[in-house]
């Protein structure tokens with residue numbers, strides 16, 4: 001079997017019956033907007049209906065775990081449960097340790113949410129040492145890297161469908 005590149009899908013998954021939430025931070029707006037657009041683009045490509053993509057924002061990446069949990073609970077109460085959530089944030093190192101603490105806390109909290117909520121919670125947080133690194137991973141630097149938001153959209157559809165019986 002050909003060795004696929006990192007993160008490539010092993011097959012195409014059908015998102016047509018999925019409801020997917022995107023919860024994004026509002027720090028680093030230009031980068032966030034591009035990442036969210038990339039995730040939505042991929043979700044639509046994989047068949048998720050536009051009316052089943054629910055987008056909400058929170059102040060910053062530190063609020064992504066609790067904001068994602070509240071978003072899932074809100075949709076449960078509405079009788080329209082989400083099948084996956086893509087928390088999206090961009091953390092860029094400053095001159096203090098603030099970056100490290102938020103990255104660590106947010107990463108661990110998002111990982112735990114998968115097991116607590118029992119739906120895929122995708123890790124859509126860029127943890128970058130410079131604006132340039134973040135822009136490249138949001139697909140904003142021509143000829144550099146692809147938009148990582150697309151990877152996260154693909155991961156959400158795969159994880160919300162492949163293990164279903």
Ligand SMILES: O=c1[nH]c(NC[C@H](O)[C@H](O)[C@H](O)CO)c([N+](=O)[O-])c(=O)[nH]1
Pocket residue numbers: 025026027028059060061062063089090091092093094098099102
């Ligand atoms: O999403 C981010 N939040 C950031 N801070 C805000 C934090 O996520 C919380 O919103 C805030 O601390 C209030 O809880 C960032 N920095 O501080 O650099 C950052 O780069 N990205």
